[in-house]
Amino acid sequence: MSALVATGAEWRCRDRAVEGAGEGMSDELDGFRAVQRLAYACAEAVAARLRPGMTERDAARELRAEARGRGVRDWFHLPFAWFGDRTAFTDFKVPLQFFPTRRRLEPGMPFILDLAPIYEGCTADIGYSGSLGPNPVQERLMADLREHRELILREVRERRPLRTIYQDVDRLMTRQGYANRHRAYPFGVIAHKVDRVAERRWAPHLAGFGTQSLKGLATDALHGHREGWSPLWSPYRMSDHPPYPGLWAVEPHLGFRGTGAKFEEILVVTENDAFWLDDELPHVTRWRAAGFTAEETAAAAEAGVAV
Numbered sequence: 001m002s003a004l005v006a007t008g009a010e011w012r013c014r015d016r017a018v019e020g021a022g023e024g025m026s027d028e029l030d031g032f033r034a035v036q037r038l039a040y041a042c043a044e045a046v047a048a049r050l051r052p053g054m055t056e057r058d059a060a061r062e063l064r065a066e067a068r069g070r071g072v073r074d075w076f077h078l079p080f081a082w083f084g085d086r087t088a089f090t091d092f093k094v095p096l097q098f099f100p101t102r103r104r105l106e107p108g109m110p111f112i113l114d115l116a117p118i119y120e121g122c123t124a125d126i127g128y129s130g131s132l133g134p135n136p137v138q139e140r141l142m143a144d145l146r147e148h149r150e151l152i153l154r155e156v157r158e159r160r161p162l163r164t165i166y167q168d169v170d171r172l173m174t175r176q177g178y179a180n181r182h183r184a185y186p187f188g189v190i191a192h193k194v195d196r197v198a199e200r201r202w203a204p205h206l207a208g209f210g211t212q213s214l215k216g217l218a219t220d221a222l223h224g225h226r227e228g229w230s231p232l233w234s235p236y237r238m239s240d241h242p243p244y245p246g247l248w249a250v251e252p253h254l255g256f257r258g259t260g261a262k263f264e265e266i267l268v269v270t271e272n273d274a275f276w277l278d279d280e281l282p283h284v285t286r287w288r289a290a291g292f293t294a295e296e297t298a299a300a301a302e303a304g305v306a307v
Helices: 016-049 056-069 084-088 136-157 162-176 211-227 282-289 294-303
Strands: 004-007 010-013 074-083 110-119 126-131 191-194 246-250 253-256 259-262 265-269 274-276
Touching: 016 056, 016 110, 016 126, 016 265, 016 282, 056 074, 056 110, 074 084, 084 110, 084 253, 084 259, 110 259, 126 136, 126 259, 136 162, 136 253, 136 259, 136 265, 136 274, 136 282, 191 211
Parallel strands: none
Antiparallel strands: 004 010, 074 110, 110 126, 191 246, 246 265, 253 259, 265 274
């Protein structure tokens, strides 16, 4: 992968030795950026239609229909929706608890919409946090996630082991007074690799996950085992290695007294650099609207304090 960095929505090649490959790589990233924006557009559209009494299953069906209306035919995983204390994965102990339930949405209740569409062979996996009316606790959680985004990027650029970065995210959550809820995911992952997926006329899924994507993840796991890296970014020894080049769907997830919030977006890791694929996503524009410039955000993360 060529060494590319992003400034706003503009991309440039850093290394003259790979300058000739820069255009092709930029086109490749454009495809992933487009499907990530498509996924967030679906989440925002469905979030705007949520009403009291709707269930998680209703919301998940709406997400799937919205994505299909935009041309999506395959999935890394089918849409999830979590309402109320389920946004903090309260008492989650088995994988089946992640699937949408008949939990009904109520005024003021937090929600998280999570979907991972594949479009034209490119994969995205996003998480959108919101509430049905004002919810000051979740709003604070979302504001504090800004520091996690900056911490993760900075330490990946420093080539710190993924396991160490995971532990630093944990420490930041503790300082903020929150619980780590991504640890409730299978293998406790904060992120996983995403790749291109071969397009097929028929796109089956197994236990909510697209079979093509599962095959790709299994192949990465096999290669990674041989080479000393893992496609799953976890708190365990399998992630005790430097950041591996590729695209990673990163999802720090905070919990506080039955309320949860997260973002999920693609981090691009190269041989010697890293950058977030897109700075025009809902949570980032929300922070910008609140007056947090990129420079202020980075300075706050460096200092380990809240702005």
